[in-house]
Amino acid sequence: MAFKSLSPVLLAGLGAAAFVLAGCQAKVSRPPCPAGEVCLAYGSSQEPGSLDPQTSNLVDEFTIIADLIFGLTTDSPEGTPIPAMATSWETSPDGLTWTFHLRDAKWSDGVPVTADDFVFAYRRILDPKTASIYAYLIYLLKNGQAVNEGTAPLSAVGARALDARTLELTLEHPAPYLPELLKHQSFFPVPKHAVEKWGDGWVKPGRYVSNGPYRLTRWALGDHIEVVKNPHFYDAANVCVDRIHYFPTPDSVMAERRVQRGELDVNTSFQSNRFTRLKETMPDFVRAKNSLATAYLSFNTRDIPAFRDIRVRRALSQSVDREFITGKLMRAGQLPAYGFVPPGTAGYAQGARTVWAGKPLAARQAEARQLLKAAGHGPDNPLSFELKIANSPDTILLASAVQADWAAIGVDARIVQNEGQIAFAAYRNRDFGIGAMSWYADFNDPVTFLGLLKSDTGGQNYGDYKNPTYDALLDAADREPDAVKRADILRRAEQAALNDEALIPIYYVVNRNLVSPKITGWVDNVGNFHRARWLCLKK
Template identity: 65%
Template sequence: MRPLILACLAILGFALAGCQDKVRRPACPAGQRCFEFGLDLEPATLDPQKANLISESWVIGDLMMGLTTEAPDASPAPGGATSWETSPDGLVWTFHLRRDARWSDGVPVTADDYVFGLQRLLDPKIASIYAYLAYVIEGGQAISEGKAAPSTLGAKALDPYTLQLKLAHPAPYLPELTKHQSFYPAPRHVVEKYGDKWVTPGRYVSNGPYRLVSWRLGDHIGLAKNPAFFDAAHVCFDRVDYFATPDAISVERRIQRGELDATNTFLSNRITRLRSVMPGYVRTHTSLATLYMSFNRAVPALQDLRVRRALSQAVDREFITGKLLRAGQQPAYAFVPPGVANYPGGARTVWAGRPLTARQAEARTLLAQAGYSPGRPLKLEIKTTNNPESLLLAQAVQADWRAIGVDASLVQNDGPVAFSAYANRDFQVGMMVWYADFNDPMTFLGLLKSDTGAQNYGDYRNPAYDALLDAADREADAARRGQILARAERLMLADEGTVPIDFTVNRALVNPRITGWVDNAENFHRTRWLCPR
């Protein structure tokens, strides 16, 4: 099966490369500078408090800005706030806002807009998939669960330009968290007027370097420089066009022809060819991201630890990373990737280090103990997105599971459809990548907390795990906190709470004429820092 997968990979690449594109670079108005970007997925929303996909984050990050923002290297830098200080116990943060900050319609951005944004994030009617991130703020969880009024949130406008956040527990990573789109301000004067339709062109107002001018589904999203942005004089590109182009081979050719300037991914197995035919374009960097699979615990078979362990240890991670992907990905036997700040690491699956053949033999034994046999095979469905790399990964796992007697079928959906299905638990086994929302182990481990909600796709629940995460939240000493979190990860891995497959590598194609692109582990590259050479 593996040679077949590799053959399919080669055939797919040649077939896609043979397609003919008719799209050409959009005309750039005379005297302006334009940046054309290829996204891997079509955004489903540009509402900061509702967004979920990485493709959405790329666009929203050009339109909006939080209290902090990404510097060129993605480290936290002053954004909507010029400075901040914390109380000695780390529970009260006071942010001093820019007095020259304006929404794109000229209305001042005030502390009330940040409070309103956080209240929207936690509003049960909004049902934000990222609401759990704001549980760090006092009263946040109770509001999200409908047990308290929004006014009880520990976010207060002390005056128009001073915001106070009272936390439920110390969070030294808060400046990392406030970069995230879910913490962006929301323009109350527009949202209350238009409701959910405020995110459409002509109504959308932004506080970032760009404003929304057009959005044609299936075509592109057009942005123009925001003259009301406080640093507009230093924003190089006058216009940004985001094209949703899931066909990775098509994107390659369009960049090679100069129709697009950059894209946020490419097929891993094509890296050698790309470096040959497009010298200077290929950008890779160690990523704070993990490719993994989730088991839907509503499926009776997947409630059995023996079944989950058999399925996880049968996956040949070395083949996937070394032969199938080949762009520097590393086999993952843990969930938190190497290099995450404030973390000692060291957690691994209980069976890590054993040869694949021994793992396969044990997997067959575990399945037999769970009541499955050649005459009564375990049947499962793997649901994934419909890009070529996801298909090949799913086929590899399908082959590995077939080797231990599991009958797995594959279902592919468009990206937004697949993630909607995961959130609604309309899947048995799902395949996804988690990119760190902020540089701290909690962005990974917090996903599997029982009260996280939709993004705990497998509904992993273990009171002991939750207790360890709560203890880590209360621990002020960074080293002791890291050790507690490592204990939690070991416990989750022993439960086979998820199936880590590989530690991902950031991959991008960037025209060498673009300057200011700084490779970084968090993989944030805001257009305001980019310029044409």
């Protein structure tokens, strides 16, 4: 293409336009903050689908819900469990009965929070009509699975109010990690009086009732969610931030610029391959730490017969170049994953790996071609399917690399991008060939990862993996009181799933946040839990 010279008049006009545009770009745009208040602008990767603790399931939803509603325990600044609605508790000698003593607290409408709100919540999440994707976590309570499967009444669940401020939980098996688990949204209470009045519509602004540091005041779909300090919160006097605006920020590069301009104080992600540049241009903003999370791919074994063949699953998994993806594409400290449970998980015995992990990539890809040929796939019958992903920058990079690796062994993977909420709805409905997802630990124990692959887990067992030996090992681990023996049983379970090529682990995730140096109280932690209750802004 040839280039024309520009006249001085046109050049001057363009210069003036650029000056005006630069001025517009430099202007900081953020919601007004009432006089005397401390306001926080908080960016997260995607629009929440729900703020109902018993029907939500994504990390970005949990970030907001955990600022609105408190369970029996909550996160300290370091991400460890501390008392919240429960001030103390006792455990029976056999570890099956836990008695929690609740503080004197109120919902944001002034109605007292009682043990009945917890009992109501646990029955509600287990009720088959609720169709909660997280109901399987409540199977820990006595009769929880039977209630969820409709073979026992709601009243049979092992949760009862001894009085208004005493809650008794009876477990199916000992769970010393219960205080960790109780931080999770699935164990949060819900306001019985509001849900009975409004049904599922109780989560709308004007109806939403919370017992945490904040209450919901506005949800402008696609724009932002606004919460303000809850005056009925039991520790309101020590909450610094008065008002928070949560903005969906799927475009991570634009979010990066908004943080740099002061339009956002926090953003919960940045593009991995910009890590080095950001450390140079915004060194005081970049917060990166190894996480309890694994990025992986899942097979739709329910609807695609080819994925029921272990030879096909192994060929696809072993042909992926994890070192290239982590070292050349991501470049933010991610580690190649040849197992599912990330290093650093409490109670974890290292050692489980895919059976082919030590082989060079070229040998693995040659073997993959032979496996596909043995399974009936080749030039005359190529394996073809849809690789469905959420449209985040890192996932797009990952998908393109995996697509190229599979093309090298004669596989045709067509990438289909969806907005995050739509992609995960498709995964739950099994509307995909292979899906790309990451699992962040709900609590710091190997079971938070390995429990996904139990045959009775439901929707979040995206690959519908089912192995009676695996299930039996997890059941045995649940009943093993010796921590060392339990860790070894869990390692054997993980190895069984890896031997079956139940999923394709890709890399261990690095938490990546951009945090303004004006923010105080932010503590990097492996769970990546940063509750707004602990944050403040320097003036």
